[in-house]
Amino acid sequence: MKLSASTVKARLVIICILLGTIPAIIVGGFSTYRGSKSVQDKVNEGNMRNLVQVRMSVEQLLYTADHILAQFVETPAVKSSLHVELQGENFYIFNTVEDAINNLPTYSLGASEICFVNLEKNWVIDNSGIYRLEDYQDKSFLEELVRKPGTSFWIGDLSIGLGNTGDESSGECVWLVKKWPFFTEKPSCMAIMKIPYGQFSNLISENIELGKVMVISADGLVIAHNDKEEVGKDYNDVVYYRKAREQAGDQGRFTIEMDNVKYSINYLKSSYNNWVYLSITSIAEISKDSRAIVWFTFIACLTVIVVVNVAAFFISDRFYKPIQKLYNMVVKVPDRKDPAGRNRDEFSLIEERLNFLMKDNYRLNKQLSIQSDQLKEYFILQLILRDLDRDFIESRIKLYGFPVLTEPVCVLVARIDTFEGTIYQKEDMDLMLFAVNNIVGEILESIIVLKPIVVEEYQVTIIKVSNDTGNMKEIAFSATEKIRDTVKKTLNLSVSIGISDPVTGYGDISKAYYECIEALKHQISLGYGAIIFYHDIRNSSSLKPVFPEKLEEELLNAVKSCSSDKAKELLHQFIDRIFMVEASRHEYQTSLVRLLTDLLQILKDNGQSYDVVVKDGISPYEQLFALKTAGEIERWFFEEIIVPVIGNIEQSDKNQYKKIVEQVLNIIHEEFHTELTLEDCAARLNYHPSYIRRILKNEAGIVFSEYLAQYRIDMAKKWLIETDMKISDIAEKLKYKNAENFIRFFKKYTGMTPGKYRELNK
Numbered sequence: 182m183k184l185s186a187s188t189v190k191a192r193l194v195i196i197c198i199l200l201g202t203i204p205a206i207i208v209g210g211f212s213t214y215r216g217s218k219s220v221q222d223k224v225n226e227g228n229m230r231n232l233v234q235v236r237m238s239v240e241q242l243l244y245t246a247d248h249i250l251a252q253f254v255e256t257p258a259v260k261s262s263l264h265v266e267l268q269g270e271n272f273y274i275f276n277t278v279e280d281a282i283n284n285l286p287t288y289s290l291g292a293s294e295i296c297f298v299n300l301e302k303n304w305v306i307d308n309s310g311i312y313r314l315e316d317y318q319d320k321s322f323l324e325e326l327v328r329k330p331g332t333s334f335w336i337g338d339l340s341i342g343l344g345n346t347g348d349e350s351s352g353e354c355v356w357l358v359k360k361w362p363f364f365t366e367k368p369s370c371m372a373i374m375k376i377p378y379g380q381f382s383n384l385i386s387e388n389i390e391l392g393k394v395m396v397i398s399a400d401g402l403v404i405a406h407n408d409k410e411e412v413g414k415d416y417n418d419v420v421y422y423r424k425a426r427e428q429a430g431d432q433g434r435f436t437i438e439m440d441n442v443k444y445s446i447n448y449l450k451s452s453y454n455n456w457v458y459l460s461i462t463s464i465a466e467i468s469k470d471s472r473a474i475v476w477f478t479f480i481a482c483l484t485v486i487v488v489v490n491v492a493a494f495f496i497s498d499r500f501y502k503p504i505q506k507l508y509n510m511v512v513k514v515p516d517r518k519d520p521a522g523r524n525r526d527e528f529s530l531i532e533e534r535l536n537f538l539m540k541d542n543y544r545l546n547k548q549l550s551i552q553s554d555q556l557k558e559y560f561i562l563q564l565i566l567r568d569l570d571r572d573f574i575e576s577r578i579k580l581y582g583f584p585v586l587t588e589p590v591c592v593l594v595a596r597i598d599t600f601e602g603t604i605y606q607k608e609d610m611d612l613m614l615f616a617v618n619n620i621v622g623e624i625l626e627s628i629i630v631l632k633p634i635v636v637e638e639y640q641v642t643i644i645k646v647s648n649d650t651g652n653m654k655e656i657a658f659s660a661t662e663k664i665r666d667t668v669k670k671t672l673n674l675s676v677s678i679g680i681s682d683p684v685t686g687y688g689d690i691s692k693a694y695y696e697c698i699e700a701l702k703h704q705i706s707l708g709y710g711a712i713i714f715y716h717d718i719r720n721s722s723s724l725k726p727v728f729p730e731k732l733e734e735e736l737l738n739a740v741k742s743c744s745s746d747k748a749k750e751l752l753h754q755f756i757d758r759i760f761m762v763e764a765s766r767h768e769y770q771t772s773l774v775r776l777l778t779d780l781l782q783i784l785k786d787n788g789q790s791y792d793v794v795v796k797d798g799i800s801p802y803e804q805l806f807a808l809k810t811a812g813e814i815e816r817w818f819f820e821e822i823i824v825p826v827i828g829n830i831e832q833s834d835k836n837q838y839k840k841i842v843e844q845v846l847n848i849i850h851e852e853f854h855t856e857l858t859l860e861d862c863a864a865r866l867n868y869h870p871s872y873i874r875r876i877l878k879n880e881a882g883i884v885f886s887e888y889l890a891q892y893r894i895d896m897a898k899k900w901l902i903e904t905d906m907k908i909s910d911i912a913e914k915l916k917y918k919n920a921e922n923f924i925r926f927f928k929k930y931t932g933m934t935p936g937k938y939r940e941l942n943k
Contacts, residue, residue, distance in 0.1 A: 188526040189504060193497035201489025209482035213475045221445070224467045225434055228392060228447045228460040232432075236449050236458045238384040239396055239405070242376075243335065243454065246290050246357050250374050251333075254361045256281055259297065263369055267304040267313055275311050282306060291380035293354065298323055301369040327371065332360040335454050337378075337398040353378045353413050355404060378412045381405035392445075392462030397422060399455040421446050425457055436464065507531055511538070557581050561631050564687055565592075565641055565694045574687045583631060588645055589683035590630050591657055592690060594697035595621070595640040595664060598675040598709040598809060605674070613674060614640055620667055625660055639698070643690060646683050653683050654714065661712045675709040677701060677809070682716055701809075705769055706760050708810050728772050729758045737779055743827045749819055756815040770806065773814060777805060780822050787830055794825055838880045841866065845877060845885070853892050854914055859885045894930045897923075901939040908935045 253259060258277040265271045282295050296307040303314040305323070314320060329336075337355040354375045360368035382405040385394050396405040401417035416422040421437050425448040428435070432449045442463060449458040508527045511534035560577050563569055578585070595617060600607055614635045621633045621642050633642040644660055646653040661678040668676050679697035684690060696715040703718045704711045732755050739748040759772050781794065781801065794801045801822065808814045845862050862885070863870040877883050893915045900906050906914075912923030927935050 189501065189528060193500050194493050197493030197496050198490050201493065202486050205482045205485040205489070209478045212478045221464070221467050224462060225445060225447060228394075228445075228462055229432070229434070229449075231386075231394060232447055232449045232458045232460050235385055235394060235396065235405075236451060239381055239456075239458075240451065240453055242290060242380070242384070243357075246287075246292065246374055246376060247333065247359075249285055249287065249290070250295075250357055250359050250372050253281065253285055253295075253297075254359055254370070254372050259370070263299060263301065265299075266302055267311070275306065278306055279311065282308065287374070290374075290376060291383075292374050292376050294375040296373040296375075298371045298373070299369070300327065300371060323371070326358050326373070327360075327368070329358070331358075332363045332365070332368065334358055335398075337400060337402050337404060355381070355398070378404055382407070382409065382412055392460050392466070395459050395461075397457045397459065404456065421461065422457065422459065425450075425459060504528075504531075511535060553581075557632065558634055561634050562636065564631075564690045565634075565636060566691060568691050569688065571688055578687065586630070586686060589648055589653065589685050590643050590690075590693075591646050591653065591683045592681040592693040592697050593621075593642040593644060593657065593661055593664070594679045594681075594694065594701060595642075595661075595668075595676045596638060596678075596701055596809075598677055599813070600674075603673055610638065611635075613672065614638070616672055617664075617668055617674075617676065620671060621664055624663055624667055628656070628660065636694075641694060641697075648683075650683075650716075654716075657714075658712060665710055665712065669710075677704050677707075677709065677711040677713070680712070680714045704809050705814070706811060708812065728775065729755060732758060733776060733779060736776075737783065740780065740783055740823055740826055741830065743831050745824065745827050748823050748827065752819055752823065753815060756811055756818075760811045773805060774802065776818070777801060777822065780818075780826055783826055784829060794822055796821065838876045841868065841873065841876050842881045845873060846881075846888075849885075849889055849892055853889060853896060854916065856916055857889060890926070891930070894927060897927060897935065898931075898938065898942075901935055902942050911935070 258274070258281050262271075262274045262278050265274050267275075278297060282297060285292075285295060287295065294308050296305060298305050298314065300314075305312045305314055305317045314323070317323065326336075335355055335357055354377050357374040357376070359372045361370050361372070362368060381396055385396070385405050385407045394407050395403055395411065395416075397416050398404050401415055401422065403411050403414045403416055406412050420439065421444070424435065424437065425446065428448065428450075430450075431452065432447075434445060434447045437444055437446055442465065445462045445464055445467065447460040447462075450456075451458070504527055508531055511531050560581060564574070577583075597610065597613055597617070600609070605613060617640045618633050618635050621640060622629065625633075625642060625644060628644045630643045630645055633640065635641070642664075644657070646656050657680045661680060665676055665678060668674055679700035681693035681696040681700075684693050700713040700715040700718055703713055707713065732751060736748060736751040736755055739751055755776065759769060784794075796804060804817065804821065805814070808817055844866055848862050848865065849857065859870050859873060863873045866873065874885065877885060877888075897911050897915060900911050908924065909920040912920045915923065917923040917926070924934055927938070931938060933941070
């Protein structure tokens with residue numbers, strides 16, 4: 182099976198390209214954006230500074246003109262002429278005012294004409310001469326200025342001028358008007374100064390690289406522009422001027438599109454005279470300088486992308502080599518679900534095959550772990566039950582990592598005494614042994630040499646002990662006592678424990694185990710919960726118990742007579758007498774076997790089989806040897822031997838009695854018409870008449886004479902109905918002395934005479 186290597190490799194190439202290209206594009210785009218924006222911001226900032234400078238220059242000129250004209254009105258010559266009529270004698274005053282007008286410092290302002298009007302005396306003085314107001318050519322213009330509100334203001338929307346002395350038309354000038362006295366509704370005089378638009382345009386640079394700059398009056402007329410052709414035009418209908426007027430702030434910037442071209446508009450609003458200062462720059466022109474940056478960034482990013490793409494092929498090839506090696510390794514692993522490995526790339530295939538290998542590895546490790554534990558337990562079982570070769574033991578000890586014995590060990594064998602009085606059944610033996618095994622493993626963990634195991638009906642533990650015999654017994658007894666008490670508290674079970682002599686090698690563990698078994702066999706005289714040292718029973722001196730023959734004879738007679746209560750009492754006395762003397766278990770077993778044999782002989786004498794005392798195919802002798810304590814033995818003898826034997830005897834006697842009753846009844850049924858007596862039947866059956874009488878009474882509940890008389894009456898009834906025999910013949914046949922005796926006896930049993938009975942039933 183071979184998969185296309187291009188899938189993963191192509192992905193690696195794409196990833197490498199993306200890792201290099203995307204950052205380059207992002208950095209290039211960001212650099213271009215920031216560079217263009219920075220250039221635009223700088224241009225806009227420069228335009229705004231230029232506007233501020235223009236506004237300052239224009240307003241400086243306006244402030245100067247305003248100040249000059251205000252000083253002119255306040256001069257003594259002007260004030261002295263306010264109440265003077267236009268007459269010849271006042272010629273000197275008028276000349277003084279005219280000289281004052283001509284001497285005003287207006288050269289720097291570029292003012293082309295100054296006019297002074299005495300509204301109260303109706304005369305006018307300007308640069309050309311002195312006139313009466315009604316003769317002045319621009320009288321209507323002056324009257325219009327008088328009517329305008331305010332005492333000091335600039336105006337740039339006049340259609341006519343003050344005279345025609347200048348070269349410039351009146352429509353291309355800005356007029357400063359001041360009325361005196363200030364803040365009155367009816368001024369007495371008025372001063373007017375005319376400044377040409379060109380003077381303001383001179384304050385604006387003609388360089389259009391920074392865009393168009395213009396000053397527009399409050400009336401929408403272009404006061405100044407770096408394009409001379411635009412000066413004096415009405416901009417009230419121009420879009421960007423209207424939008425600038427609509428802006429809330431005094432200064433700012435906005436963009437607007439005109440003729441498919443975007444423009445950046447910077448504006449300033451003057452709080453002095455409400456003029457608007459505008460700077461108009463094409464965004465395309467602003468971006469012109471940033472194009473070099475854009476091109477440089479583009480070339481740099483393109484170079485980086487090309488280098489990254491070239492490097493991506495080499496890097497991806499290097500990265501793909503270990504993947505290819507891994508793929509070539511795992512592709513040989515079979516897949517049960519998809520042997521062909523279709524529609525999967527290398528990573529998917531590697532993942533699936535590795536998962537398969539890991540699952541197999543986990544399963545094998547688990548099996549090995551289980552088998553290893555089982556092998557360890559099997560080896561421990563071999564150590565316990567068999568004498569193994571020393572070399573074999575050493576090899577297995579090293580293989581399984583068991584500790585080398587540096588101090589003596591002894592074997593503890595625990596056995597459950599009984600399930601009586603607990604919630605468990607005998608079928609729970611295995612479960613309870615494993616529970617005991619777990620308890621031992623927990624409470625003796627610090628001194629256990631090998632893992633505790635269960636052997637048949639025993640729980641076996643190997644523990645470390647001391648070289649000193651006294652200390653060894655103390656350690657072993659403390660451990661076994663802890664086991665016994667914990668099992669009793671936890672499981673409510675009684676256990677007895679045998680303790681072997683200490684051994685120094687693994688090869689002696691089997692011997693120690695059988696020592697524990699032998700020790701437990703001596704539990705017979707100690708009862709439940711016994712802790713038995715093999716050392717104690719090996720060195721104990723025992724006496725030979727005397728067999729209580731007389732007591733046994735009484736017990737056997739009680740069994741034969743089926744007296745279970747008496748037999749139970751005598752059995753208790755017998756067991757007490759046997760175990761009264763301390764002896765070996767073999768001596769006890771000999772006496773008990775003798776008693777069992779004598780009891781079984783009763784069955785044999787009664788003609789019965791031993792099967793009645795065989796349980797689950799186990800002979801009574803095997804059952805006896807499996808018993809642990811004197812109490813169990815006594816209970817077993819009574820329940821499993823004596824009670825069945827007595828029951829068998831009783832059943833046998835009952836069958837015999839039933840047979841005797843049947844024989845007697847058969848004799849009556851066959852010989853009722855003879856002179857039959859109980860003695861005749863007893864003699865014929867070889868029994869005493871009293872024995873026959875008692876059996877009939879106890880088993881059938883009848884009396885011989887009464888049953889015989891009743892049977893004869895029944896036969897008489899039958900003959901009376903079925904035959905025509907005479908009553909005297911029936912009486913004679915039934916052995917009555919005469920018919921009168923028969924009639925009297927029949928009437929006693931039936932309540933009517935034989936004749937009446939025949940009459941009613943025939």
